[in-house]
Amino acid sequence: MSAMAVVQEFDRIREWPVEWQVQLAEKLNALTWRRQWDALCARVHARAKSAPVSDEEIDEIVRDVRREKPLGQR
Numbered sequence: 001m002s003a004m005a006v007v008q009e010f011d012r013i014r015e016w017p018v019e020w021q022v023q024l025a026e027k028l029n030a031l032t033w034r035r036q037w038d039a040l041c042a043r044v045h046a047r048a049k050s051a052p053v054s055d056e057e058i059d060e061i062v063r064d065v066r067r068e069k070p071l072g073q074r
Contacts, residue, residue, distance in 0.1 A: 013021060062068075 013024065016024075
């Protein structure tokens with residue numbers, strides 16, 4: 001896409017009602033955020049040196065840190 005086509009598209013969007021412009025901005029932000037999140041997850045996954053942790057293991061660690069009873073005993 002040429003630079004002129006992008007400028008023309010922005011000019012066209014400026015004529016939209018403000019509500020539509022806000023909706024478009026929110027959707028673009030969500031797409032950008034999602035792409036960044038996926039990239040971050042991929043980097044973390046690539047650097048992970050240990051096996052995945054199960055929900056039970058996470059619960060056990062949290063209980064130990066908080067010194068709480070297991071969920072079944074509460």
